[in-house]
Amino acid sequence: MLGNFTYSNPTKLYFGKEALDGLNKELPKYGKNVLLVYGGGSIKKNGIYDKVVAILKANGKNIFEDSGVMPNPTSDKLNEGCERARTAKADLILAVGGGSVCDYAKAVSVSAHCGEDPWEKYYIRFEDVDENTKIIPVGCVLTMVGTGSEMNGGSVITNHAQKLKIGHVFGDNVFPKFSVLNPEFTYTLPKYQMIAGIYDIMSHILEQYFSGEDDNTSDYVMEGLLRSLIHSAEIAVVNPTDYEARSNIMWIATWALNTFVAKGKTTDWEVHMLGQAVGAHTDATHGMTLSAVSMPYYRYILPYGLKKFARYAVNVWRVNPQGKTDEEVAHEGLNAMEAWMKKIGLVMNLTELGANEQMLDGIVKSTLVMEGGYKVLTQDEIYTILKQSL
Amino acid sequence: MLGNFTYSNPTKLYFGKEALDGLNKELPKYGKNVLLVYGGGSIKKNGIYDKVVAILKANGKNIFEDSGVMPNPTSDKLNEGCERARTAKADLILAVGGGSVCDYAKAVSVSAHCGEDPWEKYYIRFEDVDENTKIIPVGCVLTMVGTGSEMNGGSVITNHAQKLKIGHVFGDNVFPKFSVLNPEFTYTLPKYQMIAGIYDIMSHILEQYFSGEDDNTSDYVMEGLLRSLIHSAEIAVVNPTDYEARSNIMWIATWALNTFVAKGKTTDWEVHMLGQAVGAHTDATHGMTLSAVSMPYYRYILPYGLKKFARYAVNVWRVNPQGKTDEEVAHEGLNAMEAWMKKIGLVMNLTELGANEQMLDGIVKSTLVMEGGYKVLTQDEIYTILKQSL
Numbered sequence: 004m005l006g007n008f009t010y011s012n013p014t015k016l017y018f019g020k021e022a023l024d025g026l027n028k029e030l031p032k033y034g035k036n037v038l039l040v041y042g043g044g045s046i047k048k049n050g051i052y053d054k055v056v057a058i059l060k061a062n063g064k065n066i067f068e069d070s071g072v073m074p075n076p077t078s079d080k081l082n083e084g085c086e087r088a089r090t091a092k093a094d095l096i097l098a099v100g101g102g103s104v105c106d107y108a109k110a111v112s113v114s115a116h117c118g119e120d121p122w123e124k125y126y127i128r129f130e131d132v133d134e135n136t137k138i139i140p141v142g143c144v145l146t147m148v149g150t151g152s153e154m155n156g157g158s159v160i161t162n163h164a165q166k167l168k169i170g171h172v173f174g175d176n177v178f179p180k181f182s183v184l185n186p187e188f189t190y191t192l193p194k195y196q197m198i199a200g201i202y203d204i205m206s207h208i209l210e211q212y213f214s215g216e217d218d219n220t221s222d223y224v225m226e227g228l229l230r231s232l233i234h235s236a237e238i239a240v241v242n243p244t245d246y247e248a249r250s251n252i253m254w255i256a257t258w259a260l261n262t263f264v265a266k267g268k269t270t271d272w273e274v275h276m277l278g279q280a281v282g283a284h285t286d287a288t289h290g291m292t293l294s295a296v297s298m299p300y301y302r303y304i305l306p307y308g309l310k311k312f313a314r315y316a317v318n319v320w321r322v323n324p325q326g327k328t329d330e331e332v333a334h335e336g337l338n339a340m341e342a343w344m345k346k347i348g349l350v351m352n353l354t355e356l357g358a359n360e361q362m363l364d365g366i367v368k369s370t371l372v373m374e375g376g377y378k379v380l381t382q383d384e385i386y387t388i389l390k391q392s393l
Numbered sequence: 394m395l396g397n398f399t400y401s402n403p404t405k406l407y408f409g410k411e412a413l414d415g416l417n418k419e420l421p422k423y424g425k426n427v428l429l430v431y432g433g434g435s436i437k438k439n440g441i442y443d444k445v446v447a448i449l450k451a452n453g454k455n456i457f458e459d460s461g462v463m464p465n466p467t468s469d470k471l472n473e474g475c476e477r478a479r480t481a482k483a484d485l486i487l488a489v490g491g492g493s494v495c496d497y498a499k500a501v502s503v504s505a506h507c508g509e510d511p512w513e514k515y516y517i518r519f520e521d522v523d524e525n526t527k528i529i530p531v532g533c534v535l536t537m538v539g540t541g542s543e544m545n546g547g548s549v550i551t552n553h554a555q556k557l558k559i560g561h562v563f564g565d566n567v568f569p570k571f572s573v574l575n576p577e578f579t580y581t582l583p584k585y586q587m588i589a590g591i592y593d594i595m596s597h598i599l600e601q602y603f604s605g606e607d608d609n610t611s612d613y614v615m616e617g618l619l620r621s622l623i624h625s626a627e628i629a630v631v632n633p634t635d636y637e638a639r640s641n642i643m644w645i646a647t648w649a650l651n652t653f654v655a656k657g658k659t660t661d662w663e664v665h666m667l668g669q670a671v672g673a674h675t676d677a678t679h680g681m682t683l684s685a686v687s688m689p690y691y692r693y694i695l696p697y698g699l700k701k702f703a704r705y706a707v708n709v710w711r712v713n714p715q716g717k718t719d720e721e722v723a724h725e726g727l728n729a730m731e732a733w734m735k736k737i738g739l740v741m742n743l744t745e746l747g748a749n750e751q752m753l754d755g756i757v758k759s760t761l762v763m764e765g766g767y768k769v770l771t772q773d774e775i776y777t778i779l780k781q782s783l
Binding site: 004005006007009011012013014015016017018019020021023072092177186217218219220221223224225226227228230231234247248250251253254255258263266267273324 | 394395396398399400402403404405406407408410411412415524531576607608609610612613614615616617618620621624625636637638640641643644645648653656657694
């Protein structure tokens, strides 16, 4: 655990089949005006919308709606949401949905009263908020698992005109004040979305795991999270209503990205930068953009983090290292990972997501280069990895 | 992750070699009167006292001292501390020390203004505190690792007259508001105290691990924490100033008992009940009371949690299960654990701690029986386990 760091996470979690009851404990803490934020309306079909509205009404709240949040929420939508939040004089933003809805709610939270173009302020200039910034508190009811947005300050917004998809990680005063995590709410999610979410979780862990050379407790914890995720994902793919599997996946998602396992690590995030660049050009599902670029990326950087990739193979994929070189062990681990990804049904190439060779130069230009992993990529290397991902 | 639960942990952690600087960020949030709580004065020898006092003065605080907190803080001392806190009109209790000092500070926090005998109220009747209870906020500067008290609501107090050592787990409004974790502050601790703390951590994890039958992510995380602890403890015992090892141990201690890994588990805590009963009769070091009773206890309950003990052997102690029965694997795991405990120098019997056969009836009577583990013990079974521990 090298370096100095602080840890602080004020989000209160309500977990389980009765988790929605937590709203009755939280809502009285806020004023009357609630901006109810959600996506394309699936929560109306599965009944979650009705349940939430009934609880809001029972708690005497004025409900203002902001629906239609898209899977990759845009800067245009953000401007619209800020206007709605101001008109509603919102005392609380209640996000009901997946990571996109939570990300968007946090963006509105810090932007509604910021007095300027939030895209420029937060996603281009990366300005911070502090205790004096006027923030509208956010609460979440999670209906889709993966991003970890329910317990962190992350917020990814896409600007179509600029072909940029950029995340800002805000400090703990922007974290959701509370999040409701009922694994049953994720049952009706289409399989494609479910497995994309599962790989998003895995990628979050790997982005943090494949960094640093020290003997860090976080690595041991991440190996445990990965093993639990691999095990539960195999069950959930076969039986999407296995409560135990879905609840483990939901819990892992939260802890993969609530800052805990990042402590003492440099962290990489290059797979996300590649995936987000693809997303900005194709609007493909986030988790699938990550899965499509992961194997070429990891095989490319393997020589620069050989010992860690060998450890990964043994501790996560249970590769037997006897009589093998570190390189053989490391490759065997990545091969096991690839086979598992195919088995659960992930998209393994960018072509399937609508990308093609003509788009590569543009995607390369949209890809931010990170410095916390085992290799700082050049533009040529990014091109090579993306081409291998087609 | 069966059942419904909430997770909330408001403690802010400052970690690393510069962690004490965090005090400058935290102190301005509180009033002028600080009750500085510490133990037998080792912090005056190693210079931590001077550093803390300098920061308090630089922040314009009035310092009121409450020293002499003993390793097993007593109800008499608690009454004295409450009196001091009231006289000081304390706005903040700053605990500088190990788990006992933190536990004691939390006890004073909830008791100073409770208007009755705190031992009776909190440790016999187990009354809860709520948001209306007048609490003096607590901050911690940790100098000894093990109890996890720096990020939870736990508080163990001993009543010598009643020969009882009882813990109360308070809600999150009693958690320390902040804790300063500098691994270097633990360097000067005598080896006996260090390894007792290491086993306290291991026991905290095992009390939670050996419960429940479900497929819980917490178990995977605990296996990671255990493997990191085993690895770092072996280094720290040989080289107590290995920063990496000591920092991992400090971090594991915090996460072993800040409620995270307990989520979705029933949890046992019988080893702690046995150890605390021994402590009430002998005043022996807490971690050593746990190590002395652990092997007889775990071997006794092994048949009732066979699959979990076999999993423990494979995943934590890397026992090769091929061609062996679950029972053989499970016993091999406990044997490996026992050998490791001896190797790092733990006390493996109660005789060495000052207990004898004549005291056993009294210790049995002081032992609370828990219901979350694999076997609810009878009085006879407790006697048998304690006798085997002599």
